[in-house]
Amino acid sequence: MPVGLLTLAGIERAAHAQLPPEIWDFIEGGSGAERTLTANREMFGRHALRPRTLVDVSACDPALTLLGAPLRLPLGIAPMAYHRLVDPEGETATARAAGRAGALLVAGMFASRTLEEIAAAATGPLWLQLYWLRERVVLAALVERAEAAGYGALVLTVDAPRIGRRLRDLRNGFAVPSAVRAVNLDQALTAASHRATAGRSGIAEHAREQFDPALSWTDLAWLRERTRLPLVLKGILTAEDARLAVEHGVDAVLVSNHGGRQLDGAMPALAALPEVVDAVPAELPVLFDGGVRSGTDLAIALALGARAVLVGRPALWGLATDGEAGVHRVLDLLREELEHTMALLGRPRLADLDRTVLAPWPCPA
Numbered sequence: 001m002p003v004g005l006l007t008l009a010g011i012e013r014a015a016h017a018q019l020p021p022e023i024w025d026f027i028e029g030g031s032g033a034e035r036t037l038t039a040n041r042e043m044f045g046r047h048a049l050r051p052r053t054l055v056d057v058s059a060c061d062p063a064l065t066l067l068g069a070p071l072r073l074p075l076g077i078a079p080m081a082y083h084r085l086v087d088p089e090g091e092t093a094t095a096r097a098a099g100r101a102g103a104l105l106v107a108g109m110f111a112s113r114t115l116e117e118i119a120a121a122a123t124g125p126l127w128l129q130l131y132w133l134r135e136r137v138v139l140a141a142l143v144e145r146a147e148a149a150g151y152g153a154l155v156l157t158v159d160a161p162r163i164g165r166r167l168r169d170l171r172n173g174f175a176v177p178s179a180v181r182a183v184n185l186d187q188a189l190t191a192a193s194h195r196a197t198a199g200r201s202g203i204a205e206h207a208r209e210q211f212d213p214a215l216s217w218t219d220l221a222w223l224r225e226r227t228r229l230p231l232v233l234k235g236i237l238t239a240e241d242a243r244l245a246v247e248h249g250v251d252a253v254l255v256s257n258h259g260g261r262q263l264d265g266a267m268p269a270l271a272a273l274p275e276v277v278d279a280v281p282a283e284l285p286v287l288f289d290g291g292v293r294s295g296t297d298l299a300i301a302l303a304l305g306a307r308a309v310l311v312g313r314p315a316l317w318g319l320a321t322d323g324e325a326g327v328h329r330v331l332d333l334l335r336e337e338l339e340h341t342m343a344l345l346g347r348p349r350l351a352d353l354d355r356t357v358l359a360p361w362p363c364p365a
């Protein structure tokens with residue numbers, strides 16, 4: 001492996017060097033002043049690790065089963081729009097890489113390959129992310145297609161009643177190239193809305209037209225009636241919402257601030273994790289995303305109570321630099337770093353990663 005690619009930071013630099021600036025900004029950017037985006041990363045630096053010694057760590061095992069999905073490690077790829085922006089193959093390459101690495105892929109509703117193409121390429125667990133559409137028939141059709149194609153869970157994103165103000169995209173006048181489309185929403189888009197979105201950034205326009213900002217807790221029953229698939233809510237940041245999610249019978253919650261792309265000033269995801277974990281029954285999986293860039297970060301999120309962790313941008317850096325192999329490199333580096341961290345921490349099992357692993361950084365005198 002080239003020395004420059006020994007860390008996710010190296011892969012990030014390589015992707016930055018080769019992507020057109022406006023695509024880099026679309027991927028990398030957050031909303032507003034990017035306070036939340038920056039804080040997502042900074043929060044990891046507030047934790048130190050407390051290694052235990054003289055523990056037999058000859059076999060570190062990060063494997064688990066998550067909502068019925070067997071995973072080689074507690075890692076997945078977060079749902080992201082338009083993988084074909086960075087690679088001609090797009091989501092099918094990502095799906096093959098995730099399967100090879102034994103990680104989960106959450107395909108996005110705004111995928112640039114069809115649900116069926118992604119499922120055909122996938123060799124591991126695959127979930128589908130949804131936004132709440134005004135056109136319920138379209139949403140219902142997507143759910144049916146996801147079931148038929150073998151998706152294992154639905155992830156409803158609840159932090160986007162409207163799309164965050166992403167100033168980099170506005171300044172760049174960013175438009176998704178016309179060759180890259182949200183192909184799974186083709187039926188949803190009338191000719192008029194196709195015209196309206198042509199040459200504009202895509203998601204913000206789709207969102208205004210298609211997303212239903214009236215979504216509330218009682219609507220979840222509608223989705224429940226239409227599917228037997230487990231339901232995960234993505235974008236939960238508070239104990240209050242975590243408790244409501246439990247009351248409404250969801251199967252898991254995903255602590256996320258959308259990678260700092262929605263409400264700027266929202267709590268850093270890692271800061272929100274403990275209150276959500278403490279608000280739900282121990283058996284309910286709490287997933288996490290936002291700012292994870294190393295095996296150490298992964299271990300910190302797991303120690304704070306996440307059952308599994310998703311990465312967003314790093315998967316696109318891998319895809320941009322080397323297609324399927326690049327995504328696989330990102331996932332495999334994270335696995336290697338996590339196992340290494342577990343060994344040096346003296347915590348060879350996932351169950352050993354609890355809050356006793358952590359101390360504040362800098363350590364108190």
Ligand code: FNR
Pocket residue numbers: 026027028040078079080081108109110129157234256257258259260261289290291292310311312313314
């Ligand atoms: C996203 N994210 C996202 N989330 C979602 O629910 N639906 C979507 O369509 C997208 N699209 C999307 C595009 C791009 C380019 C990025 C970077 C992110 C948010 C994503 O699922 C996840 O919450 C964050 O990316 C996690 O943060 P990190 O790992 O990127 O720091």
